[in-house]
Amino acid sequence: MYQILSKTELAQGTVVANEIHAPKIAAKAKPGQFIILRVNETGERIPLTMANTNEERGTITIIYQVVGKTTALLASMSAMDHLADVVGPLGRPTPIEKKGTIICVGGGTGVAVLHPITKGFKEAGNHVIAIIGARNKDLLIMEKEMKAASNELYVCTDDGSYGHHGFVTDVLKEQLEKHGAAVKEAVCIGPVPMMKFCSKVTKDFGIPTMVSLNAIMVDGTGMCGCCRVQVGDETKFACVDGPEFDAHKVDFDGLSARLTAYQKQEKEAMDAYQKKCSCSTEA
Ligand SMILES: Cc1cc2nc3c(=O)[nH]c(=O)nc-3n(C[C@H](O)[C@H](O)[C@H](O)COP(=O)(O)OP(=O)(O)OC[C@H]3O[C@@H](n4cnc5c(N)ncnc54)[C@H](O)[C@@H]3O)c2cc1C
Ligand code: FES
Structure with a gap:
C-alpha cells in the first residue's frame, strides 16, 4: 500500500x-x-x-x-x-456546477491545487479562464496541464522571463474589466498574500470568490482545532469546513500569523535533518 x-x-x-x-x-x-x-x-x-x-x-x-x-x-x-x-x-469537495464564465487563478504550487478544480469547472460546461503565475519561468509548473484544463490560459512571471511581466492580479483585473458581469465566480489559490490581493480585486468587481486555505493541520478531522480560521464572524476548521472559503470573508492576516507560529521548531527540525544528511553522506 x-x-x-x-x-x-x-x-x-x-x-x-x-x-x-x-x-x-x-x-x-x-x-x-x-x-x-x-x-x-x-x-x-x-x-x-x-x-x-x-x-x-x-x-x-x-x-x-x-x-x-x-x-x-x-x-x-x-x-x-x-x-x-x-x-x-x-475536506469538502469544491462545489462545481455550470455557471457560465469562471476565472481560476493560481500562484506557485497553488497551481497544482487549482488544476483539478479548473478541469472540473470546464468538464461541467463552464467557459474557464485560467491565470497562472510564478516568480520566474523556471518555477512555473503545470502550464501544459492547465492549458488542457481551461478554455483560455494566461501566464505571468514576476520577473517577466515568460508571459505577462507582473502579477496574476494584473491579468485578473484586465479579464474582469473585459468580461464584467459575465464572470460568475473566481477561484484563487496560492500563497496567502496572493489570495488576499486577488480577493481585493474581485471584491471591487463584486465577483463571488473562493480561496483554498493552507492552515496548519494535524488530525484533519476537526478534533484538534489546529487549523482554525476566522471567516466573517465565525471560527471555522479548514480541514472539515473547508479548505475552501468565501475569500471576501477570510481573515488573511490571522491566517498568516498562525502559519508562522512554529517557525523556530520548523527551522530546528530542518537544521537537524540537514546535519544528519550531511553526516551520512560524509561517512
Ligand atoms: C489542505 C492543504 C493542502 C495543501 N496542499 C499542498 C500542496 O498540494 N502542495 C504543497 O506544496 N503544499 C501544500 N500544503 C502545504 C503543506 O502541507 C506544507 O508545505 C507542509 O506541511 C510543510 O511541511 P514541512 O515539514 O516540509 O515544512 P515545515 O518546515 O514544517 O513548515 C514550513 C511551513 O509549512 C506550513 N506547515 C508546516 N506544517 C504544516 C502542517 N502540518 N499543515 C499545514 N501546513 C504546514 C507552515 O506554514 C510552515 O511555516 C497544503 C496545506 C493544506 C492545509
Ligand atoms: S486539523 Fe485538527 S481540527 Fe483541523
Missing part, C-alpha cells in the same frame, strides 16, 4: 510530483480534496492536495514544494518506496 510509483522533479527540483498507489482514495476523491500522509512511522502528518487522480490505475498524484523537513524527506524517497500511511480523501 501507498507505494510511490513515480517521482518527477519540476521547477528546478524545488517542486516534486509523486504518483502514489492508493486505490480506495483514488476511487472516492473529488476536486478540492486533500490527503494527510506520514513518510514514516515516527514522521509528522502533513496535508497535501491531490493534483490528479486516476481511478483505473488506482493512483493519486501529489505535487509539493520542498519547504521543510517532511517535504525534504518525502522528496528524498525514490520510486518504489512506500509511505507509512495516507489518509483521505479529506
Whole structure:
C-alpha cells in the first residue's frame, strides 16, 4: 500500500510530483480534496492536495514544494518506496456546477491545487479562464496541464522571463474589466498574500470568490482545532469546513500569523535533518 510509483522533479527540483498507489482514495476523491500522509512511522502528518487522480490505475498524484523537513524527506524517497500511511480523501469537495464564465487563478504550487478544480469547472460546461503565475519561468509548473484544463490560459512571471511581466492580479483585473458581469465566480489559490490581493480585486468587481486555505493541520478531522480560521464572524476548521472559503470573508492576516507560529521548531527540525544528511553522506 501507498507505494510511490513515480517521482518527477519540476521547477528546478524545488517542486516534486509523486504518483502514489492508493486505490480506495483514488476511487472516492473529488476536486478540492486533500490527503494527510506520514513518510514514516515516527514522521509528522502533513496535508497535501491531490493534483490528479486516476481511478483505473488506482493512483493519486501529489505535487509539493520542498519547504521543510517532511517535504525534504518525502522528496528524498525514490520510486518504489512506500509511505507509512495516507489518509483521505479529506475536506469538502469544491462545489462545481455550470455557471457560465469562471476565472481560476493560481500562484506557485497553488497551481497544482487549482488544476483539478479548473478541469472540473470546464468538464461541467463552464467557459474557464485560467491565470497562472510564478516568480520566474523556471518555477512555473503545470502550464501544459492547465492549458488542457481551461478554455483560455494566461501566464505571468514576476520577473517577466515568460508571459505577462507582473502579477496574476494584473491579468485578473484586465479579464474582469473585459468580461464584467459575465464572470460568475473566481477561484484563487496560492500563497496567502496572493489570495488576499486577488480577493481585493474581485471584491471591487463584486465577483463571488473562493480561496483554498493552507492552515496548519494535524488530525484533519476537526478534533484538534489546529487549523482554525476566522471567516466573517465565525471560527471555522479548514480541514472539515473547508479548505475552501468565501475569500471576501477570510481573515488573511490571522491566517498568516498562525502559519508562522512554529517557525523556530520548523527551522530546528530542518537544521537537524540537514546535519544528519550531511553526516551520512560524509561517512
Ligand atoms: C489542505 C492543504 C493542502 C495543501 N496542499 C499542498 C500542496 O498540494 N502542495 C504543497 O506544496 N503544499 C501544500 N500544503 C502545504 C503543506 O502541507 C506544507 O508545505 C507542509 O506541511 C510543510 O511541511 P514541512 O515539514 O516540509 O515544512 P515545515 O518546515 O514544517 O513548515 C514550513 C511551513 O509549512 C506550513 N506547515 C508546516 N506544517 C504544516 C502542517 N502540518 N499543515 C499545514 N501546513 C504546514 C507552515 O506554514 C510552515 O511555516 C497544503 C496545506 C493544506 C492545509
Ligand atoms: S486539523 Fe485538527 S481540527 Fe483541523
